[in-house]
Amino acid sequence: xxxxxxxxxxxxxxxxxxxxxxxxxxxxxxxxxxxxxxxxxxxxxxxxxxxxxxxxxxxxxxxxxxxxxxxxxxxxxxxxxxxxxxxxxxxxxxxxxxxxxxxxxxxxxxxxxxxxxxxxxxxxxxxxxxxxxxxxxxxxxxxxxxxxxxxxxxxxxxxxxxxxxxxxxxxxxxxxxxxxxxxxxxxxxxxxxxxxxxxxxxxxxxxxxxxxxxxxxxxxxxxxxxxxxxxxxxxxxxxxxxxxxxxxxxxxxx
Amino acid sequence: xxxxxxxxxxxxxxxxxxxxxxxxxxxxxxxxxxxxxxxxxxxxxxxxxxxxxxxxxxxxxxxxxxxxxxxxxxxxxxxxxxxxxxxxxxxxxxxxxxxxxxxxxxxxxxxxxxxxxxxxxxxxxxxxxxxxxxxxxxxxxxxxxxxxxxxxxxxxxxxxxxxxxxxxxxxxxxxxxxxxxxxxxxxxxxxxxxxxxxxxxxxxxxxxxxxxxxxxxxxxxxxxxxxxxxxxxxxxxxxxxxxxxxxxxxxxxxxxxxxxxxxxxxxxxxxxxxxxxxxxxxxxxxxxxxxxxxxxxxxxxxxxxxxxxxxxxx
Numbered sequence: 001x002x003x004x005x006x007x008x009x010x011x012x013x014x015x016x017x018x019x020x021x022x023x024x025x026x027x028x029x030x031x032x033x034x035x036x037x038x039x040x041x042x043x044x045x046x047x048x049x050x051x052x053x054x055x056x057x058x059x060x061x062x063x064x065x066x067x068x069x070x071x072x073x074x075x076x077x078x079x080x081x082x083x084x085x086x087x088x089x090x091x092x093x094x095x096x097x098x099x100x101x102x103x104x105x106x107x108x109x110x111x112x113x114x115x116x117x118x119x120x121x122x123x124x125x126x127x128x129x130x131x132x133x134x135x136x137x138x139x140x141x142x143x144x145x146x147x148x149x150x151x152x153x154x155x156x157x158x159x160x161x162x163x164x165x166x167x168x169x170x171x172x173x174x175x176x177x178x179x180x181x182x183x184x185x186x187x188x189x190x191x192x193x194x195x196x197x198x199x200x201x202x203x204x205x206x207x208x209x210x211x212x213x214x215x216x217x218x219x220x221x222x223x224x225x226x227x228x229x230x231x232x233x234x235x236x237x238x239x240x241x242x243x244x245x246x247x248x249x250x251x252x253x254x
Numbered sequence: 255x256x257x258x259x260x261x262x263x264x265x266x267x268x269x270x271x272x273x274x275x276x277x278x279x280x281x282x283x284x285x286x287x288x289x290x291x292x293x294x295x296x297x298x299x300x301x302x303x304x305x306x307x308x309x310x311x312x313x314x315x316x317x318x319x320x321x322x323x324x325x326x327x328x329x330x331x332x333x334x335x336x337x338x339x340x341x342x343x344x345x346x347x348x349x350x351x352x353x354x355x356x357x358x359x360x361x362x363x364x365x366x367x368x369x370x371x372x373x374x375x376x377x378x379x380x381x382x383x384x385x386x387x388x389x390x391x392x393x394x395x396x397x398x399x400x401x402x403x404x405x406x407x408x409x410x411x412x413x414x415x416x417x418x419x420x421x422x423x424x425x426x427x428x429x430x431x432x433x434x435x436x437x438x439x440x441x442x443x444x445x446x447x448x449x450x451x452x453x454x455x456x457x458x459x460x461x462x463x464x465x466x467x468x469x470x471x472x473x474x475x476x477x478x479x480x481x482x483x484x485x486x487x488x489x490x491x492x493x494x495x496x497x498x499x500x501x502x503x504x505x506x507x508x509x510x511x512x513x514x515x516x517x518x519x520x521x522x523x524x525x526x527x528x529x530x531x532x533x534x535x536x537x538x539x540x541x542x543x544x545x546x547x548x549x550x551x552x553x554x555x556x557x558x559x560x561x562x563x564x565x566x567x568x
Contacts, residue, residue: 002361009358016351088342092403095306095336096359097328254268254309 014110063185073115073148077155111152140215153238258442264314276466289457335404345389360407374402485542
């Protein structure tokens, strides 16, 4: 059994799916991010002044890109895998000799492709508003790849448990969005009172946004090593959970 | 000898306590055309679900071409092509993508998959629709698409769970021809169907399942030989006579229809000889019901009665 071909097939199917509906998947993040740049960057940002030694627009760009990557990686896998469950075409893979890790890797790979593609689109849009500087390209690539993998895994787990389309919007609305907005996208957590700085350190998105910002601007509220360690722990944990759930057939096999 | 399918002591109890399979014992020879029949809810689809890993078994052993699903699941699954009862493809995908992706899950290279997709789409008369999304197909076309999909990795065994449900007679007959051709090429076929004429015509061996248990497992010929009495309907040239046949149970329904019950020890010659003597002319003759159907109903009734009796005894 050639697992590489099976993996390529799932990836091909996933990329083809979000490219086929590009108006729903690729255009909205670009429009949303334009609005953020206009409102928070150009209009309000000018009154805020500098943050972390950079003008406000430059400061928020990495966070906004990361926010798009997180949202799109998550929602791609959540909606695609749940649709496959709902239409029962997930059975095409379940009856085939596809190892569980290939199913997980295929869907996560699809989510990463969309997340990173949207990240590139948002970066391109940002170029119209601000000069983007790069401090360390490898940190940027590593952070965006690992973060999109983390949230793609999260989306997969959400889809496995979901029993209806409502269930795949609950986590993004009530968990992901608050964590993202409170994850240092729009401010440095050093501005917060000490207690809330401590609370913020329990938010994994703080580490992802700051590592990504370090890649662009060379500044971060947290240690880069700690940031990668936190992302690594999340990936290993979520991958293990996804594998156990699929192996046991939770929500998939009766 | 390695069987295509070997099921031993298979049990399945769903959450909530419903016991769908009680103790299934089943063997299907390589190259067989095998019917698995039973009323709705008897356990046919659950059995197929266990074989294809869509249902987790509670107990028992299942081997596909000698590969135990407990320790060689991927190898076992690589031999099976499944045509499920419900449509379970992505309705928004074009036909070619559905087939090529499915082949990919079995490790078939894209180049080879495209060649096979063309072959099966043409054989199943879907080639003109190859670039259309699956939702644009009619019910019969969707059934054929699922057959094409199941064949993309060229399996040794094809399992068809009610493949002709809702399909018109012309397409159904074309599908029968196609399945017979596949069987002649050496593919083992396991068929569940509610069209008993279909099972009688296509299958060499048969198992009847009811209430999660196999109540009959024999050859189709052997099963049909168990039929004690067959009822025929004779279409007569209208007659004013009261028709009766000595030694044969008959019912004259109107001036041109006569029903007769023939046991396996009696001969139709005797019927025709007596009718000729009475100057009654027979225009045509047919079975009142499908022979297998009569047996099926009788076996299911017996199975139901046996369970009722055992409850009373208990």
